[in-house]
Amino acid sequence: MTEHSVYLGLGTNLGDKEDNLRRAVEHIDKLIGKVLRQSAYFTSQPWGFVSGNAFVNAAVCCRTVLSPQEVLCRTQQIEQMMGRKHKSVDGIYHDRIIDIDILLYDELQIDEPNLTIPHPLMHEREFVMVPLMEVLDNARRLLPVY
Numbered sequence: 393m394t395e396h397s398v399y400l401g402l403g404t405n406l407g408d409k410e411d412n413l414r415r416a417v418e419h420i421d422k423l424i425g426k427v428l429r430q431s432a433y434f435t436s437q438p439w440g441f442v443s444g445n446a447f448v449n450a451a452v453c454c455r456t457v458l459s460p461q462e463v464l465c466r467t468q469q470i471e472q473m474m475g476r477k478h479k480s481v482d483g484i485y486h487d488r489i490i491d492i493d494i495l496l497y498d499e500l501q502i503d504e505p506n507l508t509i510p511h512p513l514m515h516e517r518e519f520v521m522v523p524l525m526e527v528l529d530n531a532r533r534l535l536p537v538y
Contacts, residue, residue: 393457398425399496399527400467401511401520402450405438406489409448412474416490417452419470424463425456431523439517443487451495451523460497464507467492495524 400420404412410433421427431451438447456463474490495511502509514520 395425395455395457396498397496398454398456398460398463398494398498399524400424400452400454401491401493401495401514401524402452403447403491403493403519404489405443405445405447406487412490413448413450415474416470416492417450419473420452420454420467420492423466423470424458425454427452427454429453429527431526434519434523436519438487439519441486445487447519449519449523451520451527453527460494460500460502460507460509463494463497467494493520495520 402413402416404416406412413433417427417430429452434449436447436449438445458466471490471492476489476491493511493514494507494509495514497509500509511520514524
């Protein structure tokens, strides 16, 4: 089986935020693939909606044998296991216990109704790019040019 590099962005603004991220990374390691690198935590204000709850964000790089669609399914499964009830739809964001986004998957470019890789808004979000740059190492060639 071929292994792939997948980069995930994580965010939380409810409950014990650091514990939420730690648990999410443990689930990723078990359900998606071996976590090779994890960024430091990055605190940010909500993006795209108003909330009194700041976010804590991180990024991870892991190796997986799963397809991009399978990774998406597993990230959503982890979110549900951790208590997330609703995904953001049509740009309507809200507080959440965990959010896991696929940022990059190898050098693939995917544009499907339920999955876009590279993540289409990551370059607009410092809370995504700062942690991502920590885990990218020498793989910066994977970043698309805008």
